[in-house]
Amino acid sequence: MSSLRLVPGTPDAVLxxxxxxxxxxxxxxxxxxxxxxxxxxxxxxxxxxxxxxxGCAVVLTTSGSSGEPKGVLLSREALLASAVATHARLGGPGQWLLPMKPYFVGGLQILTRSVVAGQMPVMLGDSFTESAEEMTGPRRYTAMVPTQLARYLDTDLDALRSFDSIIIGGAATPAPLKARAAEAGVTAIPAYGMTETGSGCVYAGEPLDGTSIALDDGRVLIKGTTLFSGYRLRPELTADVLRDGWFRTQDRGEIVDGRLRVIGRIDDVVISGGVNVTLTTVQARLLEHPGVKDAVVLGVPDVEWGTRVVAFVVGEPGRDELRDFVAEALPRTWAPRQVVALDTLPMLASGKVDRQRLLETVR
Incomplete structure (x- = not known):
């Protein structure tokens, strides 16, 4: 066994x-x-x-947005397999713009792809447009979280259009945002994956070369060349999620027309007042409201209801309007009992919503 060294999480040091x-x-x-x-x-x-x-080359720490952080062991072979498969899906190697932190898997893999392509990545500066203008490669790629895409569609549309492909990951991409990007002529490709899968391994519902997907009673299973080797010093946890070469995710999904559709996390179904409520379905409905810019729906322990469905919303509509809007498409009992209006959703450095911080505001 070899030793592990810690390096500063700056782009230059990580590269x-x-x-x-x-x-x-x-x-x-x-x-x-x-x-x-x-x-x-x-x-x-x-x-x-x-x-x-x-066999470990890099140890990445999960964000801990909803649980205890874990050290994820990634091999050299897994990192390279992910980079090669990504380029194959996108149409060939190219130059990458790095708009995220390299100590998260999305940023790390942008650097890996850059090394594989033999192209120096461009680091995001104060202006997305100015950073994009620094790129000189024959093919231009970047990756970002949905929140960044929504922001840049408002402020840097021409720069977004200049990329051959933009990978969207880190969180589910709302359908209205996907439609908005497509209408604007932006090639945004939703990716599904996580640190344990070496970043995105399913693009627009289709697995990358070398990756297989399956369902076990609705749970998404992933097998392939990009998978992690295990959790650092956690053999029991590793054995629980890695079985017969398959990684058992915490996500629920379905196969529609041969494509994977992720429905939500296993724990996204809560019981409120004796009724099963799928939080991600309520969240998706809220995001269809023209006055809602962003939203997250969480379950909060409640003495009366068992679990209270709470919507954290960036937008103008009030509680009654949003409850009625949800009830038009879903059972009335699924409508959020509490709506918290925010100017913006709190984010972790990884680009994911800080759920723990939201929960602390209503407990």
């Missing part, structure tokens, strides 16, 4: 360390963010002083 492990000259590493609290979580999950499991 240098990554180049070394990909060509075999470097040592395994874990990128560390500058925020002290986040850095401490990485140190605990990565455990740099403990012997490192064989």
């Amino acid at each position: 240098s360390a990554l180049s070394g492990v990909l060509d075999g000259s470097g040592t395994p590493f874990a990128p560390v963010p500058s925020d002290p609290a986040a850095a401490e979580r990485v140190r605990q999950a990565a455990a740099p002083d403990e012997p490192l499991e064989d």
Whole structure:
């Protein structure tokens, strides 16, 4: 077993360390963010002083948005397989713009693809448009979370159109946002994946080369060359989610016309007043309202209802209007009992919504 080193989670430092492990000259590493609290979580999950499991090139720490952070072991082979399969799906290698932190898997894989393509990535500066104008590669790619896409559609539309493909991941892409991007002439490709799958491994519902998907009573299972090797120093947890080569995700899905459609997380169904409510379905309905810019729906413990359905909404409509809007398409009992109006949704550095912070405001 080899040792693990910690490197600063800056683009330059991660790119240098990554180049070394990909060509075999470097040592395994874990990128560390500058925020002290986040850095401490990485140190605990990565455990740099403990012997490192064989075959690991990089240890990434999950965001911990809904649970305990874990160290995810990614091999050199998995990183390269993801990069090669991504380029094959997009039409060939190209130059990448990095608009996200490289200590998360989305940012790390942009750097991996850049190394594989032999193209120096462009780092996002203060202006997305100005950063896009720095790109010189024959094919131009980037990746971002839905919130970034929504923002840039308002402020940097021409720059978005200049990319051959834009991978959208980190969270589910709302249908209205996908439609808006398509109408604007932006090639935005929703990707499904996570740290354990080496970033996105299913693009627009279709698995990348080398990846297989299956369903087990609605649970999404993934198998393939991009999968992680296990969790750092957590053999029991690894054995629980990696079975016979299949990774058992926490997501529910269905196959529609040969494409995977992710419905939500296993725990997205709550019981409120004796009624099963699918939170992601309520959230999707709210996002169809023309006055709602963004929304997240969560279940909150409640003495009367068992679980209270709470909608956190960026937009103008009030509680009664939104309850009626939900009830037009879904059972009335699914309508949120509480609506919290926000100027913006709180975000983690990974680009995901900070659910714990939202829950703290209503408990």
